[in-house]
Amino acid sequence: MKRRTFIASAIGAIGGISACAWSGNDRLHSGAALAFGTTISISVVHDDADLAQRAIADGLMAAQAVDRLMSIYNPASQVYLLNRDGMVLRPDARLLEVLKQAAQLSQMSDGAFDVTVQPLWRLYSESAARGGLPSVAERRRAQALVGWRQLEIDDAIIRFRRPDMALTLNGLAQGYAADQALAAIQAHGIRHALLDTGEFVARGRKSRRHPWILGVRDPRDAGALAATLYAQGCSVATSGDYECTFTPDYRHHHIFDPTAGDSPDELASVTVLAPNALLADGLSTAFMVMGWDRASALAAKLPAIDLMSIDKQGREKRSAGFPSDV
Structure with missing residues (x-):
C-alpha cells in the first residue's frame, strides 16, 4: 500500500522476542503482524515479558482494525x-x-x-x-x-456531493494506525516503544544509553540512507516519488497535485517530524505537492513540525529544527 521508507535499525527481531539489557529486568520485546499489504511491527521495553506481549498484541490489533476499516480494497471496509x-x-x-x-x-x-x-x-x-x-x-x-x-x-x-468520486486514505491511514497502536500499548503502562506501520512513532528510549534510531532512505538508492536520526518522543513519516511509479523517470507517480491533475515535479521525497503520526503522514504528502518553499513556510507556522526534503536532483534541505545526522 505505502512507503517502507525507513530502516528501523533498533526494532529487533521481527515477529519474536529479543532481549536487550537496560536496567534491572527491563528487556526489549518485539512483535509483528500483517496490515496495509506489508509487515507492521512494535517493539517495547519493559520488565514484564507477559505484559509486554499483551501490549504488543493489542497494539497490532488496533492497527489492523484501522486497515480493515479504511482499506480501498477490502469489500467490508x-x-x-x-x-x-x-x-x-x-x-x-x-x-x-x-x-x-x-x-x-x-x-x-x-x-x-x-x-x-x-x-x-x-x-x-x-x-x-x-x-x-x-x-x-x-x-x-x-x-x-x-x-x-x-x-x-x-x-x-x-x-x-458528485457522482463517480472516490477517495483514498493512503496518505493518512497508516499514520492513524500508528497512533491507535500507541494508545493501545500505553494503556498497559508502556513508556518506551517504537512502532512501525509504514509510518513511525518513537516514545522513550531503546535503552538507558541508546535512543531509537531511524534511517531515511535515499530516494534513488533503496540500499542507501540519506539521513540517520535519533527518534525521541516524535512521529516520523516520509513520502517519496519512488514507491509507486508510472514512468521510469519518476515523473509520474502515486502522489498527485489536484490542481495539475498530475504528479508534482520538484521533490523526490519529504520526511516530516510531528507530534503524532496522523499529522506526520498527511503533511508529508501535502509537502510533496507544495514543494520546499511553500512547505517550509507552512511548517514554520505549525507547532513542533519539521521537515527534510530531497529534490529530483538529489539536493537536500532541512528546516531549522530538523535533527542533524547521528
Missing part, C-alpha cells in the same frame, strides 16, 4: 463502501476523526492535500497497465472528480 455507493451511513468514529483531520489538512495546505484524488490514481494505473499515460482529455475528466469540498462529513453520513 467503510471506505470501500463509500467509494462503491457514494455514501456510508453511521460511519465509524475513527473514520470520522480521520476525515475531519483530512479536511483540516486540505484547508491549511490550500488543497495540496486531498483525499479525493483516487480517480487520478485509478486513471494513471489503468493507463500504465496499457503501457502509456492518459490523454489530456482523460486527465481532465478524472480531475473534475477531485475536490475535497465535495465530500460531506457528518456524524450520521459521509457522502460525495
Whole structure:
C-alpha cells in the first residue's frame, strides 16, 4: 500500500522476542503482524515479558482494525463502501476523526492535500497497465472528480456531493494506525516503544544509553540512507516519488497535485517530524505537492513540525529544527 521508507535499525527481531539489557529486568520485546499489504511491527521495553506481549498484541490489533476499516480494497471496509455507493451511513468514529483531520489538512495546505484524488490514481494505473499515460482529455475528466469540498462529513453520513468520486486514505491511514497502536500499548503502562506501520512513532528510549534510531532512505538508492536520526518522543513519516511509479523517470507517480491533475515535479521525497503520526503522514504528502518553499513556510507556522526534503536532483534541505545526522 505505502512507503517502507525507513530502516528501523533498533526494532529487533521481527515477529519474536529479543532481549536487550537496560536496567534491572527491563528487556526489549518485539512483535509483528500483517496490515496495509506489508509487515507492521512494535517493539517495547519493559520488565514484564507477559505484559509486554499483551501490549504488543493489542497494539497490532488496533492497527489492523484501522486497515480493515479504511482499506480501498477490502469489500467490508467503510471506505470501500463509500467509494462503491457514494455514501456510508453511521460511519465509524475513527473514520470520522480521520476525515475531519483530512479536511483540516486540505484547508491549511490550500488543497495540496486531498483525499479525493483516487480517480487520478485509478486513471494513471489503468493507463500504465496499457503501457502509456492518459490523454489530456482523460486527465481532465478524472480531475473534475477531485475536490475535497465535495465530500460531506457528518456524524450520521459521509457522502460525495458528485457522482463517480472516490477517495483514498493512503496518505493518512497508516499514520492513524500508528497512533491507535500507541494508545493501545500505553494503556498497559508502556513508556518506551517504537512502532512501525509504514509510518513511525518513537516514545522513550531503546535503552538507558541508546535512543531509537531511524534511517531515511535515499530516494534513488533503496540500499542507501540519506539521513540517520535519533527518534525521541516524535512521529516520523516520509513520502517519496519512488514507491509507486508510472514512468521510469519518476515523473509520474502515486502522489498527485489536484490542481495539475498530475504528479508534482520538484521533490523526490519529504520526511516530516510531528507530534503524532496522523499529522506526520498527511503533511508529508501535502509537502510533496507544495514543494520546499511553500512547505517550509507552512511548517514554520505549525507547532513542533519539521521537515527534510530531497529534490529530483538529489539536493537536500532541512528546516531549522530538523535533527542533524547521528
